[in-house]
Every structure is written in C-alpha cells, then in structure tokens.
Amino acid sequence: MDTSSPSVFVNGALMRRYVGQKVRTVIQVIGSDIGSVVGKSTDDLQIVVRGSSPTPPLTTYLEVIGIAESDNAIRAETWTNFGNSFGTHNYNELCKLANGEFKHLFI
Amino acid sequence: MQTSVTPDAISTVLSNPSFDSSSERPEIVVQVVDLKPIGNRYTFSANDGKTRVKAMFTPTLTPEIISGKIQNLGLIRLIDFTVNDISSKSTKYFLVNKCEAVGSVLDSDINLESKSHAEASDPKKQKLEHSPVSPVNDVKTDVCTGITLKPKQEFVAKSASQIMSEQRGNAAPAARMAMTRRVHPLVSLNPYQGNWTIKVRVTNKGVMRNYKNARGEGCVFNVELTDEEGTQIQATMFNDAARKFYDRFQLGKVYYISRGSLKLANKQFKTVQNDYEMTLNENSEVEEASSEEMFIPETKFNFVPIEELGLYVNQKELIDLIGVVQSVSPTMSIRRRTDNEMIPKRDITLADESKKTVVVSLWNDLATGIGQELLDMADKSPVVAIKSLKVGDFQGVSLSTISRSNVVINPESPEAKKLKSWFDSEGKEISMSSIGSGMSPSSKNGSRSMYTDRVLLSHITSNPSLGEEKPVFFSTRAYISFIKPDQTMWYQACKTCNKKVTEALDSGYWCEGCQKKYEECSLRYIMAVKVTDSSGETWISSFNDEAEKILGCSADDLNKLRSEGGEVNEYQTKLKEATWSSHVFRVSVSQNEYNGEKRQRVTVKGVAPLDFAAETRLLLQDISNKNKASQ
Numbered sequence: 094m095d096t097s098s099p100s101v102f103v104n105g106a107l108m109r110r111y112v113g114q115k116v117r118t119v120i121q122v123i124g125s126d127i128g129s130v131v132g133k134s135t136d137d138l139q140i141v142v143r144g145s146s147p148t149p150p151l152t153t154y155l156e157v158i159g160i161a162e163s164d165n166a167i168r169a170e171t172w173t174n175f176g177n178s179f180g181t182h183n184y185n186e187l188c189k190l191a192n193g194e195f196k197h198l199f200i
Numbered sequence: 201m202q203t204s205v206t207p208d209a210i211s212t213v214l215s216n217p218s219f220d221s222s223s224e225r226p227e228i229v230v231q232v233v234d235l236k237p238i239g240n241r242y243t244f245s246a247n248d249g250k251t252r253v254k255a256m257f258t259p260t261l262t263p264e265i266i267s268g269k270i271q272n273l274g275l276i277r278l279i280d281f282t283v284n285d286i287s288s289k290s291t292k293y294f295l296v297n298k299c300e301a302v303g304s305v306l307d308s309d310i311n312l313e314s315k316s317h318a319e320a321s322d323p324k325k326q327k328l329e330h331s332p333v334s335p336v337n338d339v340k341t342d343v344c345t346g347i348t349l350k351p352k353q354e355f356v357a358k359s360a361s362q363i364m365s366e367q368r369g370n371a372a373p374a375a376r377m378a379m380t381r382r383v384h385p386l387v388s389l390n391p392y393q394g395n396w397t398i399k400v401r402v403t404n405k406g407v408m409r410n411y412k413n414a415r416g417e418g419c420v421f422n423v424e425l426t427d428e429e430g431t432q433i434q435a436t437m438f439n440d441a442a443r444k445f446y447d448r449f450q451l452g453k454v455y456y457i458s459r460g461s462l463k464l465a466n467k468q469f470k471t472v473q474n475d476y477e478m479t480l481n482e483n484s485e486v487e488e489a490s491s492e493e494m495f496i497p498e499t500k501f502n503f504v505p506i507e508e509l510g511l512y513v514n515q516k517e518l519i520d521l522i523g524v525v526q527s528v529s530p531t532m533s534i535r536r537r538t539d540n541e542m543i544p545k546r547d548i549t550l551a552d553e554s555k556k557t558v559v560v561s562l563w564n565d566l567a568t569g570i571g572q573e574l575l576d577m578a579d580k581s582p583v584v585a586i587k588s589l590k591v592g593d594f595q596g597v598s599l600s601t602i603s604r605s606n607v608v609i610n611p612e613s614p615e616a617k618k619l620k621s622w623f624d625s626e627g628k629e630i631s632m633s634s635i636g637s638g639m640s641p642s643s644k645n646g647s648r649s650m651y652t653d654r655v656l657l658s659h660i661t662s663n664p665s666l667g668e669e670k671p672v673f674f675s676t677r678a679y680i681s682f683i684k685p686d687q688t689m690w691y692q693a694c695k696t697c698n699k700k701v702t703e704a705l706d707s708g709y710w711c712e713g714c715q716k717k718y719e720e721c722s723l724r725y726i727m728a729v730k731v732t733d734s735s736g737e738t739w740i741s742s743f744n745d746e747a748e749k750i751l752g753c754s755a756d757d758l759n760k761l762r763s764e765g766g767e768v769n770e771y772q773t774k775l776k777e778a779t780w781s782s783h784v785f786r787v788s789v790s791q792n793e794y795n796g797e798k799r800q801r802v803t804v805k806g807v808a809p810l811d812f813a814a815e816t817r818l819l820l821q822d823i824s825n826k827n828k829a830s831q
Contacts, residue, residue, distance in 0.1 A: 180813030186820045194827070 099200040100158045104188040105138025109164030116167065117158045119175055119184050122151050130155065135185035144169040154179040204303075205229050205275065205310055209248035214283060214292055228278045229302060231310050235265070235272040244272075246294070249310040254293035255281075261296065268428075274305040386431035389462055391476065397458040399489060400425035403432065404604045405451045408442060423449050424472055424604070425457070430500045432472035435460065441481045454489040471518055471588065471604065473502065501585055503615060506635050507554030509599070511821060512591040514653070521599065522585040522615050523550025524623045526557055526632075528575040531567050546571035550584065553622050556635040560586065560599040562607070570607045581623060582609050583616045597635045654818065658735035660789055664800055671790040673805070677815065679782050680750060681732035683775045689747075690755040693724040698744075723755035729804075731785070740787060742804035749807040751778045784808045784815075 100117040101107075108116065120132025120140050130142045132155065142157050143166065152174040159169035191199045206212070206229045213228060230246040241259045245252045257265065264270045280298035285291075384396040404424035411418055422436040435457075437445050449455070457480070465477040480486070501520040504512065512519050526549040533542045546567035551557045562571045574582065587606040589599040601607070610616065655674045666672055692709060694701045699713035701721050709721040725747035730739055748754055751774060762771040786806035791798050 180816060183813055183816040183820060187816075190823065 096200055102188045102191045102199065103161070104136040104185050105134030105140055105165070106136050107188055107192050108134075108140070108161050108167075110192070111161045112163060114161060115158065116161045117156065118167070118188075119154055119156045119179065119181070121153060121179075121181070122155055125149075125151060135181040135188065139165060141166045142169050143167070144172075147172045147174070153177040154181075205231050205248045207248065208250070209278075210246060210251040210253050213246070213278070213281065213294055214253065216283075229275050230278065231306065232270065232272060232274050232276055233309050235270075247309055254291065255296060256293065257296050257299075261299070264301070269301050270299070271301070271305045273308065274301055275303045276300065277302050383456070385429055386425070386427040386433050386474075387429060389433070389476065389478075391462040391464070395458075397456055398425070398427060399454065399456055400427045400433075401454045402449050402451050405449055406604075408446055419443070421446055425455075425478075426500075431474070432500070433474045433476065433478050434465070434472050435478040435480055437480045441484065444482055445480060445484075445486055448486055448488070456487045456489055457485065459484045473500075501587060501613070501615070503585070505554045506550070506552045506556040506558045508821070509558060509591055509597050509635055510818075513593045513597055515591065518588040518602070519591060519599075520585070520587050521550065521552075521558075521560070521589055522583065522611075522619060523552045523558070524619060524627060525549070525574055525578055525582050525584055526551050528571065528578040530575070531571065544568050546575075548574060548584075551623075551627065551632050552619060553627070555627075555630060555632045557632050558597060558599055558635045559595070560589065560601070562601050564603075566601050566605065566607055570609065573609065577609075581628065583611065583620050583623075584609050585611045585613070585616065595634075656735035657731065657733045657738050660787070660800070660802060661736050661738050664798075665791075666800065667789040668791050671788040673786065673788050675784060675786050676731075676733065677782065677784050677810070678731040678733040680729055680779050681737060682730035683751075683778060684728065684730075685772060685775055687728055689727045690723040690725050690759065692721045693744075694718065695720060695722050698724060723759050725751075725755045738802055740785070740802045740804050742807075746804040746807045750783070751775070782810055784810060 098115060100115040101111055103111060103116045103118050105118075108118075118134060118140070120130075120134055120142065122130060122132050123139075124131045125146060128143060128145065130146050130151070132140050132142060134140050142155075142159070143162070144159060146169075154175035154177070156171075156173040156175050157167055157169040158171040159167045162168050206227060209228045209230045212226060213230075230248050232244045233247045233252070235242055235244040238256075241257055241262060242265050243254065243256045246255045257270070261270065270276060276296075276299045278296060278299050281294050281296045283292055283294040382397070383399045386398055386400065389396060389398070402423050403426040406422045408419055408421045411420060418439045419442050420436060420438050421442050422434055424432055424434055426432045460478045460480045462476045462478055465475055501522065503522045504519045506521070506523065509519070509521075528549075529547040531544045531546045534545045535541070536543055543564055544567040546562045548560050548562060548571070549557050550560055574584065585608045586599075586601065587608075588602060588604050590602055592598050592600060653674050655676055657676060657678060660666060660674065660676070692701050692703070693699065694709070694711040694714060695718065696716075697711065697713040699711060701709035701711045701718065704710045704717055708717050708719045710717050724744040725742065726744075727742050727747045727750075728739055729742055729747075729750065730737055742750060744755065751758065753774060758771065758774060761769075761774060764770060784807070785804050786808075788803050788805050790801050790803070792801050793799070
C-alpha cells in the first residue's frame with residue numbers, strides 16, 4: 094500500500110483542521126462551472142472544489158481527493174463519480190470516527 | 201432564581217388598586233399559602249412575610265395550578281391583578297389575572313415578623329438573599345443587619361403535635377400520615393431501607409390476572425406509580441394483597457404508601473425506568489391523599505428516533521416515540537387469534553427529523569377515541585408523543601400500542617416544538633422513506649426483519665444446545681466459503697406439490713403426495729453450503745428458493761451444465777462464482793438426531809443481498825453501543 098501521500102477522510106466541518114494538507118471527501122454536486130464544482134458535504138456544508146473536473150456527466154455524488162485550500166475549498170487531483178445513491182449519514186459518521194476516537198487506525 | 205418575596209409586597213398591592221402589564225410597575229413577588237379550590241377557581245393567601253391578604257386566581261389560571269406550576273408555598277410574580285373591597289367586611293382581597301411562578305416551592309410559610317422587629321422597622325434594607333454565591337456587598341449588608349433568613353428554617357419552636365394540629369386540624373388520616381412521616385422521593389428507595397412513606401400517583405393500573413403454576417393458583421395485578429419528581433416504579437400485589445388493594449388503587453389518584461418491599465427489577469419484564477420494583481403485601485399501607493391535588497407528574501418520555509427503531513425490533517423493551525402525523529387510517533376490526541374477539545385498530549404514520557416514517561397501530565380505545573381525534577385533525581399535521589410502544593417486525597418495523605400506552609396530541613414539550621418547527625420549515629416538503637423498507641428481505645419470510653437478532657456464526661456454533669426445544673431464529677451476515685461440487689445437490693420433485701417423486705417403472709414419475717403419475721419432474725435444490733464470517737464457519741443447508749438466490753440459477757439449469765462436462769466445466773465455474781460472495785441470511789437453528797447423536801442443524805430461511813448503507817448503519821450502531829458499554 095502506498096502510504097507516502099495519505100489523504101484524510103473529512104466532512105465539511107473537519108476541513109479546517111487540514112488546510113494545506115491532502116484530504117478526501119464526498120460531496121453532493123449542487124452545480125458545476127468551468128474549473129470548479131460546488132457541492133454539499135455530508136454534514137450539509139458548502140464546499141467548492143477547484144481543478145479540472147472529469148468529463149461530464151457528473152453523478153449526484155462525487156469523491157474528490159486533493160489539497161484543502163481553506164475550510165471550504167479543495168483543489169482536487171482525483172475525481173471519482175460515486176453514483177446517484179450514497180449513504181451520506183454513514184460517510185459522515187466515518188469521518189467523525191476516523192478523526193476522533195479511531196484516529197489511530199487511519200493514516 | 202427568585203428565592204423569596206418582595207418586601208412589603210402586600211402594602212404595595214393594596215395601595216395600587218390595579219395595574220396591568222402595560223403600566224410601569226415594581227416587581228412584586230408573594231408567597232402562595234393556604235391554596236384551596238372553590239368551585240372552578242382557587243383562593244389563597246398572599247404572604248409577603250409580614251402581612252397576609254386573601255386573594256384569588258382567575259379561573260383561567262386553574263390549569264396552571266392543576267399542572268403544578270403554581271403550588272402551595274410557592275412564589276409567584278404578580279403581573280396583572282385587581283384589588284377589591286369586600287363590602288360586608290372591612291377587609292380587602294385581590295384577584296390575580298396574570299402571574300408567573302418563580303423559584304422553587306418553599307418548605308414553609310415565610311415569616312419575617314417573628315424573627316426580628318428591627319428589620320421590620322427598616323423595610324428598605326430588608327433583603328432576602330439566600331443564594332450561597334451572593335455578591336460580597338450583599339453579604340455585608342446581611343451581616344450588619346443580621347438578616348440571613350432561610351425559608352426552610354422553623355423560627356418558633358413548637359411541638360410536633362402543635363404543628364400538626366395547627367396546620368392540619370382534624371385532617372384525613374392520609375394527611376396525618378404525611379405529616380408524621382417524611383415523604384421519600386421514589387428515587388431514594390432501596391431494598392435495604394425499612395421505614396418509608398411515598399406519595400405517588402397511580403399512572404397505570406393493570407387488570408387482575410389469575411395464574412396457575414407449580415405452587416398453586418393465585419391472582420396478581422400491578423400498578424405503575426409516579427411521584428412528584430416523575431420517578432416511576434412498578435408495584436405488584438399477589439392474592440390477598442391484590443384483592444385488598446385492587447379496588448383501592450384508582451388510576452390517576454394520589455396515595456401515601458408505606459411498608460412495601462423492594463427488590464431488583466426483572467429486566468425482562470420491566471416496563472418503567474427503575475432498577476427496583478415494589479411488592480405490596482396485606483400489611484402494606486395504602487391511603488388515598490384525597491385532599492391534595494397539588495401535583496400531577498408529567499409523563500416522562502424517553503424518545504427513540506424513528507431511524508434507530510431497528511435496534512428495538514422484537515425486544516421486550518418498550519419505547520417512547522414522538523412524531524408528526526403523516527396519515528391516519530380508518531378503523532379496522534381485527535379478530536384476535538386467541539379468543540376470536542373483534543378489536544378495533546387504526547394505523548397512523550409518523551415521521552420525525554431522521555426523515556423516516558413508521559406505522560403505529562393504535563388498538564382498542566386508542567383507535568376509536570384518540571385515533572378519531574387524530575383523523576379529524578390529520579391535515580394539520582399534529583405532533584403526537586406516545587409512551588410505551590411495542591416494536592414488532594411486521595413490514596420491517598412496526599409499532600403497536602399496548603394497554604398501558606399513552607398518546608398525547610401536541611404535547612407542550614421542547615421536543616414537540618422542535619419537531620413542529622422542523623416539519624413546518626423543511627419536513628413537509630421532503631420525501632421520507634419508511635423505516636421498514638429495505639429491512640425485510642423479499643422472501644417468504646419477508647415479515648421478518650434482516651436487521652434484528654443479528655449474530656455472528658460463533659454465537660450459533662459455540663452453543664451446541666441451541667434450538668434444543670424448538671428451533672431458534674437468527675440473522676447473520678456471512679460469506680459463502682465452499683460449495684462441495686460432488687454433493688447430492690437436488691432431488692427430483694413433483695411439479696405440482698414439490699414433493700419428492702420416484703421414477704416409475706415404465707416411464708414418468710410417481711408422486712406419493714399427489715398419488716399420481718407425471719410425465720415430467722423438476723429438480724429442486726437441497727444443498728449444503730459452508731459459510732464463514734470473522735468469528736468462524738459452519739455448514740448450512742438451503743432449499744430451493746434460497747439456493748437459487750445463492751447460485752443464481754435453477755437446479756435444472758445447473759444440472760444441464762453439470763452433465764455437459766468438458767474441459768472448462770461450466771458447473772464448477774457456477775459454484776466458484778457463488779463462492780466468496782456475502783449475503784445476509786435468516787437461519788433457523790434446530791437439533792436433530794443422527795445415528796443416536798444430537799446434531800445442530802442450521803437451515804437457511806431467507807437470503808438477501810447486502811445493503812451496504814444499511815449494514816454500515818448497523819456497524820456504526822455496534823460501535824456506539826460498544827463505546828457506551830465500555831464507558
């Protein structure tokens with residue numbers, strides 16, 4: 094496993110802890126523009142994702158991996174369509190556990 | 201928090217014949233003493249520690265008194281009142297139109313006069329600051345004037361009998377009982393404590409039941425008792441005690457009870473939140489506190505979000521629920537299986553902030569009474585809170601009222617307000633899904649939820665006596681780890697009745713079940729499969745429908761592949777494809793004898809594909825439950 098460049102599971106609220114670092118999150122796409130996508134995080138916060146988005150069509154949910162530029166913006170390197178149905182509540186809980194009690198299990 | 205009265209409140213009141221909320225007014229706080237009902241209203245004496253004057257609450261305040269917001273010996277802030285003269289006498293009284301209760305109820309009348317005459321002569325300095333963290337300069341004032349009054353102190357030494365006769369006169373024995381013994385809060389009771397008296401309201405009363413067991417026959421009934429603080433306990437009476445107290449205990453009335461015994465509650469049957477339960481015998485004392493209606497315990501709710509109901513399915517534990525009414529069905533009549541009696545039933549659908557809905561079946565009087573009320577107002581989306589619901593697995597998750605359930609429409613509680621505002625702002629627009637959907641596999645056993653009684657395989661294999669008396673059922677999530685290719689995987693079955701057929705001598709198949717000969721038969725699975733999870737592995741047997749789901753093809757088709765043979769064996773490939781896939785199984789565990797040896801037999805009753813989101817939810821619940829347990 095490549096552990097040289099880990100990305101932290103985050104929801105909207107956790108982003109500000111990792112500004113300048115590599116993060117991974119899933120958003121519900123609200124709208125997209127040239128060079129950016131606006132989405133809703135699993136904890137209902139707005140996130141702007143910059144970078145060259147993959148060729149449309151985008152699915153409802155999108156996973157992005159990239160550098161957190163601020164507490165609500167990510168410069169994405171990897172974009173993955175996550176389909177149109179996604180357990181946002183579960184993902185959000187995962188983010189909380191992975192940054193809280195079970196942080197030691199994650200890189 | 202206000203802890204005492206405004207000095208000279210009464211003279212302020214009497215010198216301002218009336219003021220209402222619009223005018224400039226000083227704050228006036230008085231103590232309520234001698235509160236008693238007259239007709240539909242209550243009178244009292246307003247006490248400011250020096251003077252008392254007769255006063256009366258307007259009838260609109262009666263609910264506040266019945267609900268216990270305004271209590272005897274409590275403090276109230278006057279907001280709107282009118283002073284009247286009683287023409288026949290030279291005394292005055294005032295009518296309270298609007299007030300609010302402040303602070304907690306004191307133990308006795310506030311009496312400043314008897315303590316010190318000095319302070320009365322200088323009322324402006326009179327300050328009743330009992331807060332332990334009062335500012336320093338306040339303390340100084342108190343010290344220099346020597347006034348530190350505590351409402352709880354008795355200022356004049358009196359004998360107990362004097363106090364009793366003064367306060368109670370020739371009151372009912374129940375009242376005397378309250379005076380002679382300290383009333384204990386229910387929460388303080390334990391099995392090792394002898395002499396107590398409790399003052400409680402009967403908030404539920406069971407029916408008298410007759411039982412028969414090894415030690416003979418008898419009768420029993422129980423009541424649920426709630427005290428002023430809202431603590432509940434269940435009390436049980438057997439035989440003579442049951443007969444003695446059955447008529448005495450009346451729902452909704454308040455009693456003094458003493459000389460009962462406590463023991464640890466049987467968790468299996470407990471219906472109220474209390475570690476103990478009470479048994480009353482013939483010698484226990486139960487006296488109605490008829491003259492007192494000063495408190496009504498509010499029903500204490502312990503709401504479970506609809507989203508989390510899955511955890512309670514088919515458990516003995518009863519739950520409380522609050523939700524917005526989405527729909528109300530007409531009443532139906534259901535024939536009870538045990539005695540063929542027709543019982544009315546009505547289904548209501550409730551939703552909450554977890555964006556899930558659930559169906560609650562109201563039975564009997566709740567269906568016809570409060571159910572009708574709900575039907576009439578269903579378009580207004582009322583909030584209902586229901587105490588004590590049983591969680592069943594019909595249609596995944598369903599709720600039913602039982603005899604002691606309690607339904608409150610639009611309760612005055614913070615939860616209800618929050619829910620209502622959520623519904624008004626966003627809830628009514630979003631689409632919600634039923635909590636039960638996705639929880640039941642679409643098999644014959646569809647009424648069973650796959651998310652209940654979930655166990656690991658080791659739970660089944662580690663207990664060889666499981667299912668000894670009758671088969672027990674579990675749900676488990678496991679991988680298919682091995683399907684033996686050279687087993688007898690199917691049998692020749694009658695196309696009509698699915699029973700085993702034998703090949704007839706000439707041609708065709710003879711069915712013993714139908715007593716008939718058929719030209720054709722079909723193959724039906726009876727397949728042994730090894731399943732594995734993180735805790736262990738076991739063999740399970742699966743019949744036709746379940747095996748078809750596991751393998752993804754019918755026995756007839758698989759038989760064709762098997763007979764084809766060849767280098768690349770399609771039959772082997774099919775079995776391999778089915779291996780290492782994960783399913784949720786509903787299994788029955790039973791014992792059968794084989795060569796004089798008892799063996800556990802695990803049979804698949806249902807197979808469902810994994811719903812990853814639902815499984816994750818279960819895992820998250822497990823994590824949070826484990827954390828709770830380890831704390």
